[in-house]
Amino acid sequence: MQVQNNSNSEYPRRLHYISAVLWPSFLAACVATMVFFAMFDPQELLQIMTWKFSLSREWAYSLGFFLFWLLTILSSSITLVLLLPGETEHLSKET
Amino acid sequence: MxxxxxxxxxxxxxxxxxxxxxxxxxxxxxxxxxxxxxxxxxxxxxxxxxxxxxxxxxxxxxxxxxxxxxxWPQDFIYLSWLLIIAAMTLFFTTAVAGRLWCGYAxxxxxxxxxxxxxxxxxxxxxxxxxxxxxxxxxxxxxxxxxxxxxxxxxxxxxxxxxxxxxxxxxxxxxxxxxxxxxxxxxxxxxxxxxxxxxxxxxxxxxxxxxxxxxxxxxxxxxFDADTLIISYDAERGEPRGKRKKTVNPIYEGLGDCVDCSQCVQVCPTGIDIRKGLQYECIACAACIDVCNQVMKKMNYPPNLIRYTTQNTDSRAHGSSKILRPRIIIYFFILLILVTGFLFSILNRTPLALDILRDRNALYQVVDGNLIENVYNLKLMNKDTRPHNYKVDVSGLPGIRTSNGSLEVPVDSGEVYNLPLRVRVDMNVIEKSANTIQITISSVDEKHTVTEPTRFLAPDPRNFQ
Structure with a gap:
């Protein structure tokens, strides 16, 4: 019964946290990707890179999107961590 | 379970x-x-x-x-404009009719x-x-x-x-x-x-x-008190309770809600609309449909659960106002955005012109009495087919290009770099900084773009 109760409160919260981080950061990354690649052509950016390598535009767009998403996930996660209650509070609740 | x-x-x-x-x-x-x-x-x-x-x-x-x-990427403004219109439409419909978006679209x-x-x-x-x-x-x-x-x-x-x-x-x-x-x-x-x-x-x-x-x-x-919401008429429905169809609920001390829980069963978010307005409600109106079926079976009037507003509901105001400042403001912002968007997209010229002045010399004197300025034009053909474009200059008497009559072929999507030498007779110049116009038009005269630029000359007082 104890286990059930725990899972009852833990799982939706974990899901809630994961979706609260992934979803807004996904939207922000979409916008950032659109704005960025409307301004800059990846082919032109590659020409002025220090390390020369070639990449098709499809690859560049997809990679760019995931880099942006990584960045926004990072930002959202930090916001989440800062909003979570501190460790001591958490412990006192459990005991 | x-x-x-x-x-x-x-x-x-x-x-x-x-x-x-x-x-x-x-x-x-x-x-x-x-x-x-x-x-x-x-x-x-x-x-x-x-x-x-x-x-x-x-x-x-x-x-x-x-x-x-x-x-083209240069038209990014239209996309952002469209997104702003979409957001404004969402605000407007939400203010008028609540969560229509959630329930239907x-x-x-x-x-x-x-x-x-x-x-x-x-x-x-x-x-x-x-x-x-x-x-x-x-x-x-x-x-x-x-x-x-x-x-x-x-x-x-x-x-x-x-x-x-x-x-x-x-x-x-x-x-x-x-x-x-x-x-x-x-x-x-x-x-x-x-x-x-x-x-x-x-x-x-x-x-x-x-x-x-x-x-x-x-x-x-x-939201405000005049926004459409889905709500249960508690005054009419309570006290809820099961009863036989033949029994007049008034004698049993009951309201019209037969407590069949159909409204809970049809709800895609699993809430009980009878508990009042809840943020989980996506306003899909499934509970209205099912409750009306039950009301019909019971021979009661429909709309125990219905679209209403808080003002209609409270009955103090009696009715709701549709035209309120919030709605009017949202509507006019939307109207301006949409007309502006349509106007600019319908009048959009599939031809772009950027003028860069030559950085090396402000001007030079050629053939004794002609002032020459050099520009770099960037022509972009944003149309789906290739075009021939001709270049015209105007703004000063006798102004002309040294290139003579120019006609340049530009492929669809191509950016064409065109150096342009513009000459004006020294005697007609009255001041050192003049504004001239450079016009690019397709040979079939369908698309025309005119951009102003500066034509620089020595101060006329120095050579008169």
Whole structure:
């Protein structure tokens, strides 16, 4: 019964946290990707890179999107961590 | 059932909502929305226009085709403008009619509806689904569950395929799919979008609205007491209770609510509308439909649950005002945005001109008495076909180009660099900084662009 109760409160919260981080950061990354690649052509950016390598535009767009998403996930996660209650509070609740 | 479900479902520890099938005016409206919106989504990539795909976001070539228009990265303003219009439309409709978007048009709602249809088709009605989930694994259960999964996964893959079809020509993509020659990124994005659809419409469903949707959180900011909401008429319905159809509820001391819990069973978010306005309510109006059916059976007047506003409900005001400052302001902002957008898109010239002055010399004197300025023109042909353009200069008496009469061929999508020497007789110049116009027009006179620039000359006082 104890286990059930725990899972009852833990799982939706974990899901809630994961979706609260992934979803807004996904939207922000979409916008950032659109704005960025409307301004800059990846082919032109590659020409002025220090390390020369070639990449098709499809690859560049997809990679760019995931880099942006990584960045926004990072930002959202930090916001989440800062909003979570501190460790001591958490412990006192459990005991 | 709840306890077991809680332990096994990783996606959420909550009771699965089994929305009961319902028929009625609003459900038919919802069905229509599903068919129209998803029909558009699935069919649009297959429409041909001028020998190309009508709607194609050609990312590798950095061009967006939308019917008769082609957009280049320089036209990004239109996209952002369109997004602002979309947001404003959402504010406006929310202020007038509440969460219409959530109930009828949101992709989450629409795809969930489609997934629920498939679920019902393979697993049966609400009661059959609940029974099936409770029952131990039998051949029958396995058959029904795998049929559902098969349908869901096929639909999800088709959805992902259609999504990628907006970015890669869909017929090409189709033939690549059939011959197993899809590129890595195409496969990835088909799976990504397909998986998102499957997860959101098959499993997450109302939890997306409850936990993930930002609009669900801030839509209340657009609400006021005159906004349409779905609400239970507690004054008329309470005290609720079961009764025989033949009994007059007044003699039993009962209101009109027969406490059949149908409104709870049809609710896709699993709430009880009789508890009042709740943020989980996506205003799908399924409870209105089902309650009206019950009222009809009982020979009671309809609309125990109905679209109403807080002002109508409180009865102090009696009725609601539709025209209120908030609505009028939203409407005018929207009107200005839409007219501006249409005007600029209809008058859009598929030709762009950038003028850069030559940085080396401000001016030079040639042939004794002519002042010459040098410019670098960047011509961009944003049309779908090649054009010949001619260049004209005006703004000073006797102004001309040294290149003579110019005609340059520019391919579709090409940026053409054109150095231009402009000459003016020294004697007509009255000041050192003059404004002139450079005009580019296509030979067929269809597209014309005029840009002003500066023409520099020595101070006339120095040489007169």
């Amino acid at each position: 709840a306890e077991n479900d809680v332990a096994v479902s990783l996606y959420a520890a909550h009771e699965k909502v089994y929305p009961r099938e319902v028929d009625g005016r609003y459900q038919r409206l919802r069905n229509l929305a599903v068919i129209v919106l998803l029909g558009l989504y699935y069919l649009l990539p297959w429409i041909d226009w001028d020998g190309r795909q009508a709607v194609l976001f050609d990312l590798p070539a950095r061009k967006f085709y939308i019917f008769w228009w082609v957009f 949101c992709p989450q709602t629409v795809w969930t509806e489609l997934f629920i249809w498939l679920e019902r088709w393979s697993e049966g009605s609400r009661n059959q689904q609940i029974k099936l989930d409770k029952s131990p694994w039998t051949w029958q259960k396995f058959r029904r569950k795998s049929l559902k999964q098969f349908l869901w996964i096929s639909l999800a893959i088709w959805t992902g395929f259609t999504f990628v079809g907006y970015f890669t020509p869909v017929t090409e993509l189709g033939s690549k799919l059939l011959t197993f020659k899809l590129g890595a990124w195409e496969v990835f994005w088909i799976c990504f979008y397909g998986f998102a659809t499957y997860g959101n419409a098959g499993f997450m469903r109302e939890q997306v609205c409850k936990y993930m949707c930002p609009y669900a959180r801030f839509q209340s900011a657009m």
